[in-house]
Amino acid sequence: MAKKSSNRNLKYSLLAIGAVILVFLILIIVRSPTTQNLNASDSLAPSSLINSITKLTNSFIQSIGTGTSTAKPIPITGPNISINGKPNILYMGAEYCPYCATERWPMVVALTRFGSFSNLKITHSSTTDVYPDTQTFSFYKSTYTSPYIVFTPVEMYSNIAQGSGYSTLQTPTSQQQSLMNTYDAPPYVPSANAGAIPFMYFNGKYLLTGASYSPTSLQNKTAAQIASALTNKNDPITQGVLGSANILTAVICSVTNNQPSTVCTPTIKGIESTMSN
């Protein structure tokens, strides 16, 4: 009697376990990456957006100081990657990455003080990652010209889901990959942060990884709203973006021997002096 009952109970138990395994299999099998964010939205940044950044005066940007930026450039002694005698600034990031999206704002502000961009795109970070859909620029297929520096951006991935990641945009050269493998790893960055993006290499003198300020202030804002906020000194966006731009400017000034003097002012040199090398 007990044996019969035991067999019956065991049969029901095994059926229940089978049903549970079936549910797991369904959850795994029906997972379709194609349901993810497929809307590539790279398009040329409107000139009004670029203008709202380039019209910011040096004195206004400098009046922010370091704002709310948490950027800590790491001094290094690495290979000089100058091109035609100009210090080369390498950026490695990806369009899906919300922290890269955050960092591109101060990067564009700082870099436009030394030169100018053309074909700069607008895009957004992944809609399924943390800080979803952060509006930003994309350096993919953009051109940067400057009498002082060379800027080499590598946007490795798009924001379009593919398989377990995102579709590839640019493949780093062996030199770029080697720099990332060496300097985006301990002892230069914490082991938990190894290989993380954004990664910036300032011609063998400094490196920076991660976003320089919190992406929170950019949430639920359009690119135009972010750009227009930059004129308000007290806006958290201004404090983050322009504060970080000043630190980036100081780092760039350190590789250009403080050229041009109109950008590498005593205020910027003051920030530079706080970065030990």
Place this chain on the structure above:
Amino acid sequence: MEKETTNTQNKFERKHKVRIISGIGILLSIIGLADTTYLTIAHYTTKVILACPSTGIINCQKVTSSTYSEIHGIPAAVLGLIFFSVMLIYQLPMMWSTTNKFIRNTRVLYSIAGLVSVFWFVYVELHKLDAICLYCTGVHILTFFLFVTTIIGTSIITAEKE
């Protein structure tokens, strides 16, 4: 005399089975407790790194810092910690040898509740976040095996009593 010997033998066999079932349950619960303790500590102490790891779908930070990592403000890791703590009590030998139907039934229901929450978290990881956290997967596997142990154990113990 023969009946008495059979009864003693049955009691011994039953005790042995309870010990095995309880032992497996306790072991799984303790591993689950260790895993969720780690995840809870990580939740409260990990310095948020403002950078994107380029490690594909295995991305613990994306999972543990997502909006789904908290339920009504309570971190999922803490809920897991509570789940395994209560389950550990349910898996003790005295809880398996009791004839109390309430304990037996709530243990089964509790393991089912754990499993349902695992279904939800696996769905979120695979379909909403597109990322997997290996420590969380460990918790999911342990919860599944606790469910298996609980229902097989219950079916064996219940049949013995009938």
